[in-house]
Amino acid sequence: MPPIKIILTEDHQILRDGIKALIASANITISGEASTGQELWKLLDKDLPDIILMDISLPDTSGIELTRLVTEKYPEIKVLILSMYTDESFINQAIKAGAKGYLHKNTTREEMLVAIDTVLSGNDFYSDNISKIILKNYIEKAKLNINEIDNPNEILSKREIEILKMFAEGFINKEIADRLFISIRTVESHKNHIMQKLNLKTQVELVKYAIRHNLINI
Amino acid sequence: MPPIKIILTEDHQILRDGIKALIASANITISGEASTGQELWKLLDKDLPDIILMDISLPDTSGIELTRLVTEKYPEIKVLILSMYTDESFINQAIKAGAKGYLHKNTTREEMLVAIDTVLSGNDFYSDNISKIILKNYIEKAKLNINEIDNPNEILSKREIEILKMFAEGFINKEIADRLFISIRTVESHKNHIMQKLNLKTQVELVKYAIRHNLINI
DNA sequence: CAAAATCTAAGTGTATCGCTTAGTGGCTTT
DNA sequence: AAAGCCACTAAGCGATACACTTAGATTTTG
Known part of the structure; x- marks a missing residue:
């Protein structure tokens, strides 16, 4: 060799x-x-x-x-x-x-x-x-979320999680509305409720929330 | 004891x-x-x-x-x-x-x-x-991005990366404009250019792109 | 049964999107 | 030196989305 x-x-x-x-x-x-x-x-x-x-x-x-x-x-x-x-x-x-x-x-x-x-x-x-x-x-990053007692499934309703997921996956409101057979207004309402519950101010935070809580794969 | x-x-x-x-x-x-x-x-x-x-x-x-x-x-x-x-x-x-x-x-x-x-x-x-x-x-996740030939630093200009970062961090256009002392129109232009270059369709994809390429900490 | 939460929907003013045009300044190619 | 390309800047404009409010119908909970 x-x-x-x-x-x-x-x-x-x-x-x-x-x-x-x-x-x-x-x-x-x-x-x-x-x-x-x-x-x-x-x-x-x-x-x-x-x-x-x-x-x-x-x-x-x-x-x-x-x-x-x-x-x-x-x-x-x-x-x-x-x-x-x-x-x-x-x-x-x-x-x-x-x-x-x-x-x-x-x-x-x-x-x-x-x-x-x-x-x-x-x-x-x-x-x-x-x-x-x-x-x-890795451990520190994983721990970062420990104190977020906010388990999405406890705070958000099924419908809200469904919509948050779709939104974070990249669907626009119209697409979500069409897929769920509801009005765009309803989709907007759900998103508003979500943001109020989570105390988020922008859609960017919404996306990041979804990612942090493993609602979507990035 | x-x-x-x-x-x-x-x-x-x-x-x-x-x-x-x-x-x-x-x-x-x-x-x-x-x-x-x-x-x-x-x-x-x-x-x-x-x-x-x-x-x-x-x-x-x-x-x-x-x-x-x-x-x-x-x-x-x-x-x-x-x-x-x-x-x-x-x-x-x-x-x-x-x-x-x-x-x-x-x-x-x-x-x-x-x-x-x-x-x-x-x-x-x-x-x-x-x-x-x-x-x-960890290593596999890090490697995932190797084959993504799209290194943000090669495709996007400095200014574009700067704006993408701020956007993904949660600043709205007005805040970005104020902080960079440019018009809100300019911020919009930059974001449009970024989306064209990266072939992205929604702001959600923009946020996820920034996260995937470690431009921001989630 | 009453109360609370959820799902649905719409009104409204503001902000952003997505597309187009365009001027200026810097750099390279011919 | 002129032409071309790109980055940065800025604006117009119609469509869409945001963010907040109200509100009725239905379901869940106490």
């Missing part, structure tokens, strides 16, 4: 050297090093690696943007983000950009090797602390 | 006996057993436990609903869900209902003891496999 080819994209020499010393072995070759996005593209023109270890903060392009562009052009390359940031938005953006994994910079040699194996085999890898951040956010 | 008082709410005798045999010790007392919601309320009338181990599927009320009611009436009691279900929606509902932790029924004695300690000390506990499910869902 040929060694795994990895490109380091990281603007700090000392970090590149450290990583190289840590993971280079008979099985793993650091086939290139880039300190900017531009340098990375030059390396990719010559030879494609199996994995790119990508820092987020680079001098020219951001690592997130680079990840997006690289995975678009070379879907076979696995990008592993190696970042000092643990903000959820970065993690989220990285996933969206096509990263196959996310490691914090306080990761260990062992974890990095596991991450490399994991993404090479086609799976995603998110280190423990990153997973914890995602988990924590 | 007095022993930890735990009530088992679980409709299968054999499971209750198994759990009891597993965790009862000098430190942990099973202070009561309920096979239905009704029985649980009777137990709570007599004596309050530190922890309730709660099954989701019960004959009368669902464990989720029971959790909601119990944590509302007795916030000091920690409810630990012990379920055979690993659907994300159950987990999510459990968190919303006020559960302090969620264990799968294939959990180990050790994990259950850790969970009990964790929730007693005021923290949340979600077992490894439950965490993995949440994580997997």
Whole structure:
């Protein structure tokens, strides 16, 4: 089996050297090093690696943007983000950009090797602390709604929920009226009652209420 | 230190006996057993436990609903869900209902003891496999938007995004106009352009678009 | 049975929608 | 330098929706 080819994209020499010393072995070759996005593209023109270890903060392009562009052009390359940031938005953006994994910079040699194996085999890898951040956010987001004692089914009537659902799904009043065989005026009345009961002021809040309470799928 | 008082709410005798045999010790007392919601309320009338181990599927009320009611009436009691279900929606509902932790029924004695300690000390506990499910869902949800080539920042201008954000946050046209020192007509124009570009037909779709693309927090 | 809630509908003034036209300023293409 | 494109600005206009009010009919609840 040929060694795994990895490109380091990281603007700090000392970090590149450290990583190289840590993971280079008979099985793993650091086939290139880039300190900017531009340098990375030059390396990719010559030879494609199996994995790119990508820092987020680079001098020219951001690592997130680079990840997006690289995975678009070379879907076979696995990008592993190696970042000092643990903000959820970065993690989220990285996933969206096509990263196959996310490691914090306080990761260990062992974890990095596991991450490399994991993404090479086609799976995603998110280190423990990153997973914890995602988990924590999930729980907090879910809890946000705990204090909303307002269970729609208790406050709103069946008809009102029916109309709220249709409205939030995107039907306009006329369409709702036609489908339910009632007057537009009645649909308006129901919506007014709903807004009064929920103390909402705009239709935008109405849509968001429906989404928060899982009345519709977004 | 007095022993930890735990009530088992679980409709299968054999499971209750198994759990009891597993965790009862000098430190942990099973202070009561309920096979239905009704029985649980009777137990709570007599004596309050530190922890309730709660099954989701019960004959009368669902464990989720029971959790909601119990944590509302007795916030000091920690409810630990012990379920055979690993659907994300159950987990999510459990968190919303006020559960302090969620264990799968294939959990180990050790994990259950850790969970009990964790929730007693005021923290949340979600077992490894439950965490993995949440994580997997998070990543999949984040990835859903990858293939949506429509990155708002590429399609919409800065001004358009600014207005879309404000609209989706709940500002009405007049408020947006006032805040940006432009005419209400201009705000309308921008919104029209946005809807044309995104091929959206209603303002409801506009709000949902903004939410899907993380332009606003719901 | 009486009271309350729900479903239905309409009136009214204001706001927004959805479409069209249009002027100005900045940038790129030829 | 001229032409073309796009972003931002603004307005006209008919149709629709909003937000509030009143109100009758029916069903549910106490």
